[in-house]
Amino acid sequence: MSSDRIPFFALILGLAGLLPFAWGAVTIWSPMLATLTAQWIGPRFVGPYVGLFYGSVILSFMSGVLWGFATRAEGRVAATGYALSVLPALWAFFMTGGGPVSAGIALIAGFVGLLGLDWLFWQQGLAPRWWMKLRMILTAGVVACLLPVVL
Secondary structure (H helix, E strand, O other), rough: OOOOOOOOHHHHHHHHOOOHHHHHHHHHHOOHHHHHHHHHHHHHHHHHHHHHHHHHHHHHHHHHHHHHHHHHOOOOHHHHHHHHHHHHHHHHHHHHOOHHHHHHHHHHHHHHHHHHHHHHHHHHHOOOOOHHHHHHHHHHHHHHHHHHHHH
C-alpha cells in the first residue's frame, strides 16, 4: 500500500463521521423525517441543531488531533503547533453562540480554516502523507451538509 493512500479504516470512520452532518441536512429538507426524529429521539437530533452541535464537537476533536501532530515536532515548531492546535476548539466555543445561520457560517469558516491548519501540519511532515486527501474529502462533506443551515 502506498503511503499516500488513505488507510481503509481511516476513510470509513471519517465518512461515518459525516453521518450526523448529513442527517441534519436531510431533516432540514424533509419535514416528515424531522418530525419522526424529534418524536423518537428528540429535537436536538433534527435539522440545524444536530449539525451545529456535532460540528462544534468535531472542531474540538480536531484540536486534539492537531495537538497530537504537534507532539511530533520540537522546539519552536512544537510550540507553534500547540498554540495553533487549540484554535479550532476556541473558534467553536466563541463563534457558535448566535442563531443557527450565524453559527452555521462560523462552523463553515472554522472547517475551512481547519483545512488550512491541516495543510500547515501536513506540510511540516507532522501529519501522515495521506492526511490532506482525507481532510479535503471530509471538509467538502461537512461544508456541503452545513450549507442548508445557512441558505
